[in-house]
Amino acid sequence: MLSKLPHVGTSIFTVMSQLAAQHQAINLSQGFPNFPVDPRLRDSLSRWAHADQHQYAPMSxxxxxxxxxxxxxxxxxxxxxxxxxxxxxxxxxxxxxxxxIQALVHPGEEVVILDPSYDSYETPIVLCQGIPVRIPMTADFLPDWERIGNTITAKTRMLIINNPHNPSGRVWSKSDFEQLEQVMALHPQLLVLSDEVYEYITFEQKHISIHHYPRLWDRVITVSSFGKSFHITGWKVGYVIAADPLMQEIKKVHQFLVFCVNSVAQAALNDYMDFVDVQELGAFYQKKRDYFRNLMADTRFELLPCEGSYFQLASYRSISKENDLEFTKRLVTEFGVATVPLSPFYKENTQNQCIRFCFAKEEATLAQAVERLRKI
Incomplete structure (x- = not known):
């Protein structure tokens, strides 16, 4: 059988989580919390599960x-x-x-992706016969505007951005958005797909969103996540915001892809937003970041800047010359800690001897993991 996705295998997140389970390792690889959901949200879900909210929700x-x-x-x-x-x-x-992507990218059109990048960007481009164009960010994981400007042409339909950035935890500055505005002014056909799933998880620097730039609104699609914001990744509920002409096209695909989203979960989330303040998420995760970084100071890893998300990059250059996949597998098998190598986030599997930790865990889990990492 001829595959439509011959280059696609099992994701690195699944591989590392399976390896963690096989070796009973502490899993700091996949991006999901291991602490309880807010009881108020759980109670809201229970109330709606006992109510008459079990049929299709409206498509939107x-x-x-x-x-x-x-x-x-x-x-x-x-x-x-x-x-x-x-x-x-x-x-x-x-x-x-x-x-x-399915709604707005046509066959033969290019979509620019900034590497390292989340692995769900490229596949839908390939499936709609678009052309993914992956270019590297700077060495410190920020957009390389000279390279971006030289890459975008009249054939480019879309630029995908991710801020706060997974896997690096870096956040964009006002200057970055000003340069984005300049690029879009030069290319009137260009759309921006802004992945902002970690928008409420920033630390010293408050999140700057593409929503802050009115001149771009007609050409921007933003994607957000309740799973990341409210620690409910398994609920699989997110949302998209776009100007009406773009949204009409997106809804055409959405209605035949899933039609609608879990009705009980939507009702529960609506009630829960009476109680929760999303602006407090940054402080919640900053405590976890600081706790993890303080523990890691006693290890041989070099921690890179983390300004948002719940991921921490670390260099292991002073520990090993192994490639990152070999190193992360050895961390699981010999030391009982699962992390994610950075190379799968790049088209060319670039090796920079960095790995990603997820610190969205209970303090006891983080402390136990670092105790093992100190033995390296």
């Missing part, structure tokens, strides 16, 4: 939740969006990314 989303998301966008970024035409609840951020 549960209307009260759509209204809340429009208000959240206004409160967070000062952008007014129409809840009925410019907001779409999706089956996780991944479905939002997939539906957007």
């Amino acid at each position: 989303g549960y209307p009260p939740l759509l209204a809340r998301l429009a208000q959240l966008t206004q409160d967070s970024y000062g952008r007014t969006v129409d809840a009925t035409t410019e907001v779409l609840v999706t089956a996780g951020a991944t479905e939002g990314l997939f539906a957007t």
Whole structure:
């Protein structure tokens, strides 16, 4: 059988999590928390599970939740969006990314991806016969605007950006967005798909969103995640915001991909937003970041800057000359800690002897993991 995705195998996240389970290792690889969900959200889910909320939700989303998301966008970024035409609840951020690319990228059109990059970007481009063009970021994991400017042409349909950035934890500056505006002014056909799933998890520097730039709104699609914000990755609920003409096309794909999203989960999330303040997430995760970094100071790893997300990059140059896949596998088998190598985030599997830790874990888990890492 001729494969439509001959280059695609099992994701590195699945590989490392399976390896962790096989060796009973502490799993700091895959990006999911291991602490309990807020009881108020759990109780809300239980109430709606016992209510009459088990049939299809409207295709775009549960209307009260759509209204809340429009208000959240206004409160967070000062952008007014129409809840009925410019907001779409999706089956996780991944479905939002997939539906957007399928709807807006045509065969032969190029899509620029900045490496290292999340592995869900390229596949939907290939499936719609677009052309993924992957270019490296700077050595410190920030956008290389000279290279971006030289890469985008009249054939480029879309630029995918990710801020705060997975896997590096870096965040964009005001200067980065000013340069993005300049690039878009030069290329009127260009759309931007802005992956902002970690938008509320930033630390010393407050998150700057593409929502802050009104001149770009008509050409931007943003993707957000309840899973990341509320520690419920298994619920697979996210949302997309885009101007009405773009959203009409995205909805055409969404309705035939999943039609609608879990109705009980949407109702529970709508109620929960009465109680939760997303602006407090940064402080919550900063404590975890600082705790983990302080523990790691006694190891041989060199920690790189972490300004957002719940990921911490670390260099192992002073420990080993192994490639990162070999090194991370040895961490599991010999030391009982699972992490993620950085090379799979690059088209060419670039080796820079860095690995990624997820610190969205209970303190006891982090302490136990670092105790093992100190033995390296």
